[in-house]
Amino acid sequence: MTLHTILKMGDPRLLRTAQPVTEFDTDELHLLISDMLDTMRSVNGAGLAAPQIGVDLQLVVFGTAEVNPRYPDRPVVPPTVLINPVITPLGDAEEDDWEGCLSVPGLRGLVPRWSRIRYTGFDQYGDLIDRTVDGFHARVVQHECDHLIGRLYPTRMRDLTQLGYTEVLFPALGLADDD
Numbered sequence: 142m143t144l145h146t147i148l149k150m151g152d153p154r155l156l157r158t159a160q161p162v163t164e165f166d167t168d169e170l171h172l173l174i175s176d177m178l179d180t181m182r183s184v185n186g187a188g189l190a191a192p193q194i195g196v197d198l199q200l201v202v203f204g205t206a207e208v209n210p211r212y213p214d215r216p217v218v219p220p221t222v223l224i225n226p227v228i229t230p231l232g233d234a235e236e237d238d239w240e241g242c243l244s245v246p247g248l249r250g251l252v253p254r255w256s257r258i259r260y261t262g263f264d265q266y267g268d269l270i271d272r273t274v275d276g277f278h279a280r281v282v283q284h285e286c287d288h289l290i291g292r293l294y295p296t297r298m299r300d301l302t303q304l305g306y307t308e309v310l311f312p313a314l315g316l317a318d319d320d
């Protein structure tokens with residue numbers, strides 16, 4: 142098990158447009174995904190994108206088998222490996238909700254996202270993923286896939302007065318400084 146260091150905002154590697162994965166079901170890809178899942182779970186992340194550990198590939202992992210302690214009031218999103226994703230908004234509806242990011246530790250911000258999306262891509266074996274989702278699931282996918290085009294959630298915010306420290310905004314969560 143290899144836990145990777147998660148890059149923080151300010152690192153230029155978080156600002157790149159990631160390269161597509163061209164080979165599936167390889168030992169190298171399986172090892173990378175295993176390390177990403179271990180890294181995400183070690184910090185109770187809702188998701189993790191390859192660029193966050195400095196890997197320049199269109200690969201994200203997200204979801205948990207159980208309710209995530211960092212987001213205790215949110216529904217469970219199924220554990221997913223998503224490669225070379227494409228997101229299509231369904232309708233014009235947007236919704237605001239609070240997001241955090243492992244690359245922006247200690248903060249939460251109110252971020253507008255499409256309410257309902259279709260997303261497609263591939264799993265680690267090259268099998269097609271094609272899902273229509275809404276709410277928190279749609280939000281997580283949009284957040285993680287933004288990492289593949291060099292976007293962190295503060296750059297999606299429309300009102301920066303709605304950016305703050307998690308421990309101040311949500312004291313009941315009891316999260317430490319670096320969450």
Ligand code: NI
Binds near residue numbers: 241242244284285288
């Ligand atoms: Ni993030």
